[in-house]
Amino acid sequence: MAIISCYFGTFSLNSIDFKVIFCLFGLMFFVKNIEKLGILNYFAEKMIDFSATSRSLIRNIVLLSFFSSMILTNDVAILTLMPIYLTIIKKFPAMENKIAGAVLLIVAANLGSSFFPFGNPQNLFLFSYFSLSTATFFEWSLILLLFSILVLLISFLLLKKERFLNKLICFQ
Template sequence: MDFIQANKLLSISLFLAIISCLVGRFSAGDIDYKVILTLFGLMLLIQGFEQVGLLRFVAQKLLHHSQDSRRLVQLMVLLSLIGSMFLTNDVAILTLLPIYLKILNLLPKFKGRLLGSVLIIVAANLGSSFFPFGNPQNLYLYDYYHVAFSQFLLWMGLVLLVSIIALWLLTLLVAKDSLEEIEFKQATFARNESFLLAALMAIMILVVLNLFPYQWTVPLVALAVFFYRRSLFRRVDYGLLATFVCFFIIVGNIGEADFIRENLHALSSKQVYLTSIGMSQVISNVPAAFLIAPFTDYQQAVILGVNIGGLGTLLASLANLIGYNLFHSFYPDETKRFLGLFSLVNFGLLVILGGIFFFFIH
């Protein structure tokens, strides 16, 4: 029972996978091994970046340049946006939000606590959508549809541009108060290890772009990590990898149902876009991508839909839940106010971005 409680998404997906196999059939061919292995390699390296302290070092350097409370929030949001592009939204939130909340403990008069926290989470979700390797749904969709890299960046670059403008305008709502002098313990990072991880990450990016074969590249990267710091293998989220396997099995069996396949195939591009956003609100954007993509050729609609669909409810993105739990651990008495502001900002941005890009779908 404790395992189910701690791994709800895995438990639900495993249950549904078993049911789908009992009703349909099990086929190992339904599993996309490239996505699973590539995600595994990226997870290893992301955990390495977290351990060497590079992002914390950059965050502290930026904080030294914060003249006032608004500037502090703007710099943290910017770092969350950029950091999530390369280290995924989950890692950006897990790394930056605790730093921000710890700083606030030293600033009892700070007025932007709630809005700053919400915007860091939103920035991580939106920033991670830019690159094919920024989040799990992009990794899967980029590989599934074989989208041209330049085309992917064009689609998501427009989303990123609108996101940056919207986030900047929202940061202007933070009061511009002078900050008290804060004493920091000097942060450091392991330079040689960071260079090694950056080189391995560059190799993994080439795998994502289909320039290197994953069958031997990912094992070689994993072997390098094993000799460099084997403890990273214990920090990989194997539950998420298992959840992906379950999604592939579920989708494979759903694909055998003629009425589902026919109904999804009958949807127009704009309907696929709205369906992707809507399903993300209920089951989160990663499983929404897995469930919709195999039944439609409207790749732009799915990619934009599930990425913009990460806005909205707490369930729309797993990163939202991570951010909510972190805020609750620091300020349990302010959770209701946080959730109210989180919903207001997220649904507001969902309506704005969702509405704007509805007209870009073709």
């Protein structure tokens, strides 16, 4: 698609935001380094300790994604929590709902980031373009926030509930 769009349009290096690309590269580099230090494994083990079943594990990390994206933005929440989630599912290769958990984590980050004007770039655009008052913005986003939480809570009920009988085995 990129090659086709370059053929029909005019390509310009000015259209590439290298600052964003370098920031994301730096964040991914940082996450890879904390993985090598064992920090991701530590957080994965803590998430497993707080969860008795696969459903509660997915619920916990998805809700963490939802609420952290309000402050961190959706991209940063996904780039920091997805490696932890991938570390967790490596410990339980037979766990079902792996893909559903990853999808819910991403969806939750995007939904949660919609609450604050700075959580998502689109929010900043809407906030400034329509000259919304802070109260109006939060009134509208609160409705979306409550509906999003409701949909997420219902979606957790659709996940298979598997007990973690071999928690000690997975830490070896």
